[in-house]
Amino acid sequence: MGVTSDVAVSAAGLRKNFGATPALGGLDLRIRPGEIYGLLGPNGSGKTTFIRCVAGLLRPEAGTLTVLGGSARDAVSAGRIGYMTQAPALYGELSVNENLRFFAALQGLPRSDDRIAEALRTVDLLDRRHSVVNTLSGGMRTRVSLAAALLHRPSLLLLDEPTVGVDPLLRQEFWTHFRELASSGITILVSSHVMDEASRCDRLGLIRAGVVLAEGSASDLVARAGTRDLESAFVALAEAR
Amino acid sequence: MDPHRVRAVAKRIVLGFRRDHRSLGLLFAAPVLVLSLVGAVWGEATERAPVVVVATDRFSGPPGVIDRFLASNAIHGRRATFDEGDHQLRAGEADALVWLDSPSATMHVVIEGSDPLTSGTIGGAVQRALTEGLATLGQLPGPKIVVDQLYGGAEYSLLDYLAPVLIAFFAFFFIFLLSAVSFLRERTTGTLERLMASPLRRGELVLGYLAGFSFFALLQAIVILLFTVFVLQVQYRGNLATIFIVEAVLVIGAVSLGLLVSAAARNELQAVQFVPIVLLPQVFLSGLLIPVDQLPDYLRPLSALLPLTYANEALRVVMIKGYELADPLVLRDIGVLLAFGLIMAAGAVASIRREVA
Numbered sequence: 001m002g003v004t005s006d007v008a009v010s011a012a013g014l015r016k017n018f019g020a021t022p023a024l025g026g027l028d029l030r031i032r033p034g035e036i037y038g039l040l041g042p043n044g045s046g047k048t049t050f051i052r053c054v055a056g057l058l059r060p061e062a063g064t065l066t067v068l069g070g071s072a073r074d075a076v077s078a079g080r081i082g083y084m085t086q087a088p089a090l091y092g093e094l095s096v097n098e099n100l101r102f103f104a105a106l107q108g109l110p111r112s113d114d115r116i117a118e119a120l121r122t123v124d125l126l127d128r129r130h131s132v133v134n135t136l137s138g139g140m141r142t143r144v145s146l147a148a149a150l151l152h153r154p155s156l157l158l159l160d161e162p163t164v165g166v167d168p169l170l171r172q173e174f175w176t177h178f179r180e181l182a183s184s185g186i187t188i189l190v191s192s193h194v195m196d197e198a199s200r201c202d203r204l205g206l207i208r209a210g211v212v213l214a215e216g217s218a219s220d221l222v223a224r225a226g227t228r229d230l231e232s233a234f235v236a237l238a239e240a241r
Numbered sequence: 242m243d244p245h246r247v248r249a250v251a252k253r254i255v256l257g258f259r260r261d262h263r264s265l266g267l268l269f270a271a272p273v274l275v276l277s278l279v280g281a282v283w284g285e286a287t288e289r290a291p292v293v294v295v296a297t298d299r300f301s302g303p304p305g306v307i308d309r310f311l312a313s314n315a316i317h318g319r320r321a322t323f324d325e326g327d328h329q330l331r332a333g334e335a336d337a338l339v340w341l342d343s344p345s346a347t348m349h350v351v352i353e354g355s356d357p358l359t360s361g362t363i364g365g366a367v368q369r370a371l372t373e374g375l376a377t378l379g380q381l382p383g384p385k386i387v388v389d390q391l392y393g394g395a396e397y398s399l400l401d402y403l404a405p406v407l408i409a410f411f412a413f414f415f416i417f418l419l420s421a422v423s424f425l426r427e428r429t430t431g432t433l434e435r436l437m438a439s440p441l442r443r444g445e446l447v448l449g450y451l452a453g454f455s456f457f458a459l460l461q462a463i464v465i466l467l468f469t470v471f472v473l474q475v476q477y478r479g480n481l482a483t484i485f486i487v488e489a490v491l492v493i494g495a496v497s498l499g500l501l502v503s504a505a506a507r508n509e510l511q512a513v514q515f516v517p518i519v520l521l522p523q524v525f526l527s528g529l530l531i532p533v534d535q536l537p538d539y540l541r542p543l544s545a546l547l548p549l550t551y552a553n554e555a556l557r558v559v560m561i562k563g564y565e566l567a568d569p570l571v572l573r574d575i576g577v578l579l580a581f582g583l584i585m586a587a588g589a590v591a592s593i594r595r596e597v598a
Binding site for chain 2: 077091
C-alpha cells in the first residue's frame, strides 16, 4: 500500500464551477508522502471543494488530479483514503461501536473489533464505545468521526476543518494524534482557516478564490513575504497577486 | 457488488430504527389502529340482521311461510299490519316491510332506501330469509329468487374486501415515507458523503436500503395479517408466502421511490410534502376505494401506471379468492411490480450519482 512516487497528491490547473460560481480557478499543488499538508484560507476559498475532489466526490472540470498514483476514485475504491467531513457525519441513533463497525464493513473489514479498539484508543474514547452517539458531546462526536476515518489504516487522511468547534485542550490532543499518524507514514491533508493551527503543518498551501497563492512551510512563507507572522504573510501574498 | 457491504447497510438501517421508537410505533401501531377503526366502522355493517316487518293483512299464502320466514337468522322479523309497518319504517324502527302475494307469486319488499349500502344488505337478507322459508315448505310455486355468491357469503363484510388493499397501502405508505426521510438524513447529515468516499458502490447502497426496509415491511405485513385474521377475523384464503412475495416486490418500488424523492427534497418537511402527490392518486385510482373497472375511461391509463393498482389486484385475488402464486394474473401483477421497482431502483442509483462524483 506504500506510495510509489514521491507525490501523494498532485493537482495541476484544477478547475471546478458550481453553476456560474468558480470554486477552483486553476489550482496547483503537490503533497508529499508522509507529510502534514495544511490548506489554509478563508471560508469559501475552495478548501472543501478541493478535498471533495481528492475524496472522489467531485469531478473537476479541467486540470489533472493524481491521488496516490492514480485517480481519486481508484484510491477511494481501494480503501486508501480516510475522509473526515467537516461536520461529524455519524449515525446518531447508533452506538459508537455500531457506527465504527458499519464504516469498517464498508472498507471490507467484517471482523473489526481490534481495529475499532485501536482507533478508539487513538482518539481516547475506548470507554465510550457503547454510548449512543446522540448522547455524546460535540467534541466526542468529532473524535468518533476521526476514529471512523482511521479504521482501515488509510494511506491518505483528508481532514476538513477537523478542529472547528473543538476546545483548545482537545485541539492540542488532535494535533498530537495527527503528528503520530504522520510519523507512522500516513499523508495528511488538513484544511483550516485558523492561522496558528497552520504553523503545526509541515507545509502549507495558502488558498484564496480557488487558487493556491503560495506553498511552503510556515517559516518559509513568512520569510518570503517579509512579514512578522503568517496572517500578515497571507495578506501580503494575496495582495501581490 | 459486495454482499458484505450490502448487508452492512441493511443492518445499519435495522439497528438505527431499533432505538427510534416513534418510527417503529408508526410502522406497527398505526396500521393496527386504522384497521381497528375500519373494522369497527365497516366490519360489522352487514352482520347486523335488518328488522323486517311482515304485513300480515296483505299476506296471502300458507301461514307456515310467515313462521319460517320470521324464524330465519338473516333477519329480525316481526308481524304487524301494513299501516303499522309503514309507520315503523318511516320512523326508522324497521328496515323493511314485506308481504307475499301468492296469486301473483310476488314478494313485495319496501325499504327505506336513502342509503344504497344498507339497502343492498337488506335486500339480500330478505331474500335469504324467504329462500329459507320456502325451502322448508317444499313446492310452493313462489317467487324464484336466485342468490349467487362465488366468494364471501353471509359473514363477508366490507372489511374483508378492504383488508388486502390496506396491507399494500400501509406497506407502501410507511416504507416510502421512512426510506425517503432516512435517505434525506444521509444527505443532510453528511453520512452520504462519507459513504460515497468509501469503497461502497451506489448500487450496493440502494440494495442495502431495499434489504433493510424489506425487513420492516415484512414484519409490518405479519403484524397486519395477524391482527386482521385473528382479531378482526377477516376472511382469508391465500397462501402466506404469496402475500409476502407481492409485498416484497411492492416494497422495492416504495423504497426506491423514497430514495428518489429524497433527492428532490432539501429537508424533511419537503419530503413529507411529496406524500399527497405520491399517495393520494393511488388511494383513488388503484382500486383501493373504487374498483378500477368503474373508473372513467380517461383515468384508467393513469391507474395502470400506479404500483398499488397491481398490488391491490394481486393481494385481493390471493387473499379473498385464494389464487396461487402460479396463477397468470398473480404472476403478471408481480412482474409489473418488479419492473416498477427495478426502474425506480435504477432511478434511485442515478439520483445519487447526480449529487456526488
